[in-house]
Amino acid sequence: xxxTEYRCGWVALMGPPNAGKSTLxxxxxxxxVSIVTPKPQTTRNQIVGILSDRHAxxxxxxxxxxxxxRGRLSKTMIQAVWQSLGQxxxxxxxxxxHLYILHPEYxxxxxxxxxxxxxxxTRPMIVAVNKVDLFAxxxxxxPLLTRLGEMWPRAxxxxxxxxxxxxxxxxxxxLCSCLPVGPAQFPEDQISTAPVRFMAAEIVREKLFxxxxxxxxxxxxxxxxSWQEDAExxxxxxxxxxxxxxxxxxxxxxxxxxxxxxxIGTEARKDIQELLGGKVHLELWVKVREHWTEDAxxxxxxxxxxE
Ligand SMILES: Nc1nc2c(ncn2[C@@H]2O[C@H](COP(=O)(O)OP(=O)(O)OP(=O)(O)O)[C@@H](O)[C@H]2O)c(=O)[nH]1
Ligand SMILES: [Mg+2]
Numbered sequence: 001x002x003x004t005e006y007r008c009g010w011v012a013l014m015g016p017p018n019a020g021k022s023t024l025x026x027x028x029x030x031x032x033v034s035i036v037t038p039k040p041q042t043t044r045n046q047i048v049g050i051l052s053d054r055h056a057x058x059x060x061x062x063x064x065x066x067x068x069x070r071g072r073l074s075k076t077m078i079q080a081v082w083q084s085l086g087q088x089x090x091x092x093x094x095x096x097x098h099l100y101i102l103h104p105e106y107x108x109x110x111x112x113x114x115x116x117x118x119x120x121x122t123r124p125m126i127v128a129v130n131k132v133d134l135f136a137x138x139x140x141x142x143p144l145l146t147r148l149g150e151m152w153p154r155a156x157x158x159x160x161x162x163x164x165x166x167x168x169x170x171x172x173x174x175l176c177s178c179l180p181v182g183p184a185q186f187p188e189d190q191i192s193t194a195p196v197r198f199m200a201a202e203i204v205r206e207k208l209f210x211x212x213x214x215x216x217x218x219x220x221x222x223x224x225x226s227w228q229e230d231a232e233x234x235x236x237x238x239x240x241x242x243x244x245x246x247x248x249x250x251x252x253x254x255x256x257x258x259x260x261x262x263x264i265g266t267e268a269r270k271d272i273q274e275l276l277g278g279k280v281h282l283e284l285w286v287k288v289r290e291h292w293t294e295d296a297x298x299x300x301x302x303x304x305x306x307e
Pocket of ligand 2: 021022023034035036042043062063064065
């Protein structure tokens with residue numbers, strides 16, 4: 001095979017919740033396509049991000065964190081991981097190195113589902129050992145790297161910091177060399193397959209996750225109900241509904257005197273304006289929809305469940 005041949009393929013980012021999968025995807029692309037929060041289980045479905053250059057096109061699939069299945073929503077989240085894995089040419093587990101340095105005992109627990117699924121897999125695998133910026137003495141990583149090497153003897157193990165973009169050019173180069181030879185599957189300027197409507201809803205959900213405490217974010221979903229161009233005012237008018245599982249959560253989203261929802265709306269509008277490159281008028285409503293996380297029809301409407 002000649003080095004000059006164009007390469008193109010699918011890469012599955014997978015691993016435990018909160019490992020930095022979405023941060024890594026955004027950092028590799030140099031643009032935000034997947035929302036990021038300090039709370040686990042932020043990503044709920046497969047998000048495709050496309051990285052193209054003159055030599056290769058890597059089509060990344062960001063996936064929800066692999067965790068215990070509780071209810072229908074988390075079942076559909078896990079299905080998105082397995083479906084992405086099935087589609088991948090290269091598998092990229094992502095993990096939080098700092099967590100396993102502090103708590104080596106969590107490693108087996110967290111990686112067991114990933115390791116088991118990949119035990120017999122012969123596809124190229126690159127393990128992104130993320131968050132190395134969180135400790136100065138890099139030798140602290142050695143026991144973790146040794147254990148990962150035992151777990152996946154064929155894999156490339158690659159320490160990175162997605163946050164600081166440390167090690168990413170090297171990671172990208174290695175990754176592209178692992179892709180199969182073939183023509184690009186997407187136009188070079190396409191960065192994601194997600195419709196802007198979905199991305200706008202995700203931005204609102206990100207702000208809700210960042211702003212709300214405890215378990216409330218997990219009972220929240222966002223759906224863009226209408227999207228119109230107002231030519232006269234030169235702005236996009238977006239109406240989105242925030243669904244919550246309980247009346248109490250509705251009050252928390254709205255906040256005292258509407259302060260909370262106002263803040264969420266302002267923050268989301270700024271990011272959506274950046275995404276669209278133009279002025280946005282964002283209207284948010286909060287509706288209670290009990291047990292929505294168990295409602296297959298609704299999950300499908302939100303685009304969280306395959307047809
Ligand atoms: N210090 C540090 N923090 C990071 C790094 N990468 C990600 N984070 C932080 O880790 C948290 C989780 O990041 P995400 O990218 O949302 O993680 P994820 O794996 O996509 O999480 P889920 O979608 O919930 O499975 C956020 O607060 C990030 O800012 C890193 O390299 N260094
Ligand atoms: Mg994520």
